[in-house]
Amino acid sequence: MKLIKIATIALAMMSAFAQAEIKNDYLSNVRPQITFNELSRADKQTLAEQAQLFLRDLYVNRYAKDIYYGNSPDWNKGHVNPADAVQKVINNIDKLSTAQLHAQLSQIFINQRDLHLNYNFPLPHAAFLSFLPINFARTANGAELNEVRIDRVYANYFDALLPSLRKPEVGDQVLEYAGLPVKQAVNNVLINGAGANLYGGFSRAIQYMTLVPQSGKLPPANDRVLIKLRSAKTGEVYSIDLPWLVQYDDAALENKAATASTKSLTDKAFAQSIEGYQEQYNQFVSRNTAESDIQGFSKNTTAEPTIKWAIVPKGEKRLGYISLSSFVPANPDQAVNIIYNLLHNQLAKTDALIIDVRNNGGGYISYADKLPQLFKPGKASTGSARLLNTKLNNQFLNQDDFRQYWPEWVKLINDAAKTKNTYSKTGVFTSAEDANALGQAYYKPVGVLANARSYSATDLFTCQMQDNGAATIYGEDPSTGAGGANVLEHGFFAELGPDWFKPLPDGVSMRVSWRQSVRGGYNPNTIIEDYGCQADVNVPRTLSDLANGDQTQFDKIAADLLAKPVTKSGYQFTGLVGNIIEQKEGNNTLDIQVAETELIKVYIDNQLFETQTVYAYGSPKTVRISLPRKPLGQIYQIGIVGADAGQVALWNTKRLVQVKAQ
Template identity: 25%
Template sequence: MAQARKTVASRTGKTLPRKAKSASAKKATEAKKAEQAAAVPLSQFLESAGTLTLNQRKVLVDQALLLLEQNYVHLPLKAAMHAVNPLQRLRVLRARMERQTADSMEDEWLFHRQMSAIFHSVRDLHTNYLLPVPFAGKIAFLPFMIEKCHDAGADQYLITQIVTGYSAPQFGLGVEVTHWNGTPIARAVALNGAAFAGSNEAANLARGLESLTLRPLVIQSPPDEDWVTLTYQGLDGTVQELREQWKVTTNLPPMTDLDAITEVSASMGLDLDADEKARAKKVLYVRDVVELEGGESSAALDAPVAVGAADLPTTMPGVFRARQVSTSSGTFGHLRIFTFSVTNPIAFRDEFVRLTGLLPEEGLIVDVRDNGGGHIYASEFTLQTMTPRHISPEPVQFISTPLNLRICRRHKDNPAGIDLSPWLESLELATETGAAYSAAKPITPADGANAIGQTYYGPVVLITDARCYSATDIFAAGFADHQIGTILGVDDNTGAGGANVWTHGLLATLLNEPPPPDQTSPYEALPNGANLRVSIRRTLRVGDLSGTPVEDLGVKPDVLHRMTRDDLLSGNVDLLNAAGALLAAKPQRRLDVSTSLSGTTLTVELDVDGMDRVDLYLDDRPISSEDLAGDPLTIEIIDVSPGQLLRADGYSAAELVASRRISV
């Protein structure tokens, strides 16, 4: 058995960051750029819409009823919290359709509006009616973006992005919008937010503001108006008014096929509305990233590329932005995560590790504002890199229904596809016990969530807002539950989307794969490329809030910061100063471990700051526990074989504060 002996040693240097990948970056094709740049007036686009027959509409209503009644995990919660009954609304709509004919049925836009309103009523951004062609893949937009700040004791709504080449009298970045179609802007935002309801008031207002100028037509009904009238205080201080028409263009494609039976599609926690808007913002405002990604979403490049002059090069420019920032409290790392929507969660984690290794060790600002989520593995695999604690992935539950039980039975112990065996036994027992939900089991593998352990050792602040949703909510909840650092919010809450989401297409495929297909499957093919999404498994918190659902509750920040005018127009300067102040107040710690193996003797050199004890483990077996007096130590461990894993756990006042792993 390995043993340890110690001597005093000299101070050693820090580990260098690993090298970045190399090769050439992808280039967008001219054809794809031309397609994405093309835009037509909304009125012209709508002339081509409207091909659903009455029978096709009936299929959509029937399948919506099926999903909400048999698959939708949040239905009891939503009915209780928001006093809604989407099933009855669908039944009423279906009954009225029986009295219609092809000649008397309402216009197709009205049918889509009714379906969207029913799905929006549950205030769940995972549970959606997805419009058919020609709406799918299209975005309606105005050539500017508005954001809210709090300045001089009042809320202000400022223009913060403008499409290249667009101009209007006395119009530019920083002008204040006062009215929208004659309605005071704050009231217009609230009314719009009620139509596209989020899970809480902060989410309502955030989405109401965003949807004033940008609407993914696959998930939001087209605007009622062909144009909007905007009243604003011009650059010269005069009151100005402009009339701008809505236009429609093609969005970037989604990251993956969510209807296919894959680990990626089964592990999605994604606010599609936010994801569509994030891709649309790249099309409208960040063309250099679109070109780097070759017109694909969240593409990984062969070699790191810096988008901005101050940015660190990254292989995922549509996913990460990393840089050093100077604040009033010091220089720290700032890592923006735009999305978790990737196909390879390990590559995502590794790029996060590489970038943080290039940033200052004095503190890290992880910024997930506007992040609508994506691959749940990617979010939970990343948490381990910032904490010495063992990560417990959030568990999830199915609602107990005959159809969910049927799906889990078909996919019991299915290594080639989606393995649902962890939830099967509890769903079978629920038939006898009357339990409303299955057992709570994690989607993310616990070994993957703890595969590499801590890699960043400075203090961490997480910045959130009300547009954080789904896998990002799960990331924020895990950050809080494992006490990784301080959460600094620019809104009162995150978006509060706590679920794994599946499409109608995926559910239908689950009863047809593996062969032979289930001839009694209740799922029918949807017409014209329409689709439905539903929260299939709800997520629960761990730690002190163990068992609390994330849906509708979200994650509250430890500290609140209201965005200022300087934040919107000068690179988040006040927000980053607030984050820097939080980091500067945290203790600085360092755990340097170097090793050398000679024969079967492993020499370990320890050099630490901010710790009074280090425990050593070899392949998880305890080897040595050393009280430190501030001087470096050398420890020799005998009977060691190459390939064994050394772990050093650092403590301060009996609290685990750092951990490092080294393969011998």
């Protein structure tokens, strides 16, 4: 069948796509183009040996995976010891074609069920994305917690490419997939979905059943899939025989693999935790559908596209809402400031707040580390991380670049080398000072809404909010996606460690979970990988949520969150104060009203300046705080902490102060 280009499809279809150069066709037509360039024996050897280095000497979760999943004798059926499995590939390398080599190495990575661990195929294979014009979702119905239903229908594909097929409707229940009962079908693809734990595995499996990017996975084995469904409206049972479709960009097929410079020890290069498949999934959905808001309210945009907010009336109360669709903003520090300002201004008078991080694949760890402080009366703690104690890690980190820029990690691996411990001791990505630089900005109950596709840095954020006692975790699934590691590209190691790492041939790339995340606070010494962050309150989606844009789920969360007690302790500046307080030259005092607070502590540039016992009980009490004498134009930070009789923090605020002329 002739290739169909979006620009030539019906006008109704054009509005669904953002890029006119993207092409669509049937997998049956395009399959011959989804190929690999032939590799020499030397290139095959390089790929296998570099994969072995990654999996044996750098992959920090390898032993934890052995404990959690056990080992399967068959690399194609379950978790395997990755180093041993790659050694078998090396032993048989002369018998393997290029396609077989790629397939086996990829499967070994996938079998670890770690979405931070990736073997990424080269072009032209990587240019293609196979999909069905529907998506699945998990719903709950009474005792049945794992229904599979249609969550999204890409109607324009049916109209343009599949006009003779019955178009399913959102909410229709999936009974069979590829001739198997749906639960058996899900179980059969758990490994290829690569999700961790029960719910992460289930969620990723049903994603994989409708969207398969050839950047990291082989195309579906069959050109079509038969799906039996039950209509949500009528109860009628019917079947559709869907062809797999393919989306790709001609320009990508013409490009040669680029080797980007990765020699950077910045936060962006060194402290990322992001899951690529979820980002691809989100981009596909965004590219092919109009954004839909939760029914009943629309979201306001900000200068950072990944941050949106709303205020939702609920009876006499007002519920604040912040959506974080990604932890990869254009500027992480600016993103934190946007949220800080929303909390201090637009959302300040709401009665509770929901932070929605569903389907957020992660991003910058420092961004996640800096948010809990905005909701915690006392000092917020961050998670930590540790390295695998191997000779290669020791050699790699003991280079001049790391000694200069990351001496704390060099010390950790050197100390570990003197022991027989499996891991180094833990270090942090964000200092305690940076993680508490802004202070508390919201003082009402907070909830975080997450699901099994909340992964990587989003796992870290959700766990840190729980570990700091800063929020109630509401789970669309009982746990987050359980991706607990800092991830780095092979190119990073190859450029900074050419003595051990060789450039990968033909544009292949690999990623590895390098430093394992460890929780603190209320869950000390617990790893996130495979376990995730367990929900405090389960709020699974139901059939009604698919029909009303998750309004049923949202109302449950709102009712629970707004019923929580609100602290009576707090403060209020007596005059109009923004983020910067103006101190008139010669005036060295500041008045605030304090409620239900025993004492206050005043910090100037993080140094204790004054302590007052205020006994502010009953009616609010005006308290006069001393300010330091500073020269005209000077800017400094003031921190004020309200505490109880046991000196436990009840609230805090940090503001900049600028000395101005009278």
